[in-house]
Amino acid sequence: MLYLRNVSYHPPATPTPILRQINLQVAPQQLTLIVGPSGSGKSTLLEILAGLAERTKGEILWREQPLTSLHLQQLSGLVFQFPERHFCGATVLEELRLGHPELMSDRIHEALTEVGLEHLPLSTSPQALSGGQQRRLAFAVQLIRQPHLLLLDEPTAGLDWSMRRQLVNLLAKLKQHWSLLVVSHDASELVEIADQCYALRQGELTSVTPETLLTARDRPPVPAPNANAL
Ligand SMILES: Nc1ncnc2c1ncn2[C@@H]1O[C@H](COP(=O)(O)OP(=O)(O)OP(=O)(O)O)[C@@H](O)[C@H]1O
Ligand SMILES: [Mg+2]
Numbered sequence: 213m214l215y216l217r218n219v220s221y222h223p224p225a226t227p228t229p230i231l232r233q234i235n236l237q238v239a240p241q242q243l244t245l246i247v248g249p250s251g252s253g254k255s256t257l258l259e260i261l262a263g264l265a266e267r268t269k270g271e272i273l274w275r276e277q278p279l280t281s282l283h284l285q286q287l288s289g290l291v292f293q294f295p296e297r298h299f300c301g302a303t304v305l306e307e308l309r310l311g312h313p314e315l316m317s318d319r320i321h322e323a324l325t326e327v328g329l330e331h332l333p334l335s336t337s338p339q340a341l342s343g344g345q346q347r348r349l350a351f352a353v354q355l356i357r358q359p360h361l362l363l364l365d366e367p368t369a370g371l372d373w374s375m376r377r378q379l380v381n382l383l384a385k386l387k388q389h390w391s392l393l394v395v396s397h398d399a400s401e402l403v404e405i406a407d408q409c410y411a412l413r414q415g416e417l418t419s420v421t422p423e424t425l426l427t428a429r430d431r432p433p434v435p436a437p438n439a440n441a442l
Contacts, residue, residue, distance in 0.1 A: 219271070221265065230253050231267075231417075232415045247395075248397065249413070296341075327351045328348060361393060
């Protein structure tokens with residue numbers, strides 16, 4: 213179990229904190245969903261949990277043990293938004309082996325099986341894959357390191373309806389083996405597989421029911437004051 217206690221992030225360059233007193237716990241084999249609008253701090257929170265940015269206040273604990281950024285780098289696997297843009301291997305095998313040349317073929321096969329790409333020839337160019345397959349490969353790149361926590365930034369962004377559906381099914385399967393923390397601006401398809409839901413607004417995290425997230429999505433935008441006067 214991973215705990216965040218009063219975690220804040222306020223770099224000196226910003227007038228106001230980007231994350232404010234975040235309290236969160238991520239349980240094993242569960243999917244935690246955080247939904248928030250653009251600029252609310254979703255990616256920043258994931259960067260902190262991946263050990264890529266340093267919180268300015270608060271504690272992150274694994275069971276009882278306080279964690280440093282270095283611990284978090286080992287514990288977490290972060291899949292960035294549009295991860296396929298960062299592929300640099302010429303083949304699927306190269307992509308999976310980047311940084312881990314020692315990896316045995318059974319670990320590679322295991323990771324590809326986990327994401328449903330076990331039949332893919334290892335010599336395929338990542339660029340030749342479909343959008344959905346590329347997303348799966350990006351998950352496998354992290355899973356191969358066997359992280360305790362998989363962090364996913366907008367995992368369904370840019371995919372068409374049927375690929376999004378397949379990806380949601382894959383996440384439901386992955387959470388049987390891993391802890392997943394997913395951030396998105398759109399709750400719609402992810403809510404149904406979430407075990408706990410949070411809303412993030414201007415750096416403040418609140419625990420919410422799935423219904424709240426869906427209702428907030430459907431609510432029409434509030435008209436700006438004095439709209440008629442323009
Ligand atoms: N290192 C930094 N220094 C200054 N400001 C930053 C830094 N990192 C992020 N920000 C600001 O923090 C806020 C939150 O950014 P973040 O990228 O985490 O939002 P987000 O919820 O992921 O948005 P989106 O949905 O557009 O991806 C933004 O206002 C951003 O400009
Ligand atoms: Mg973001």
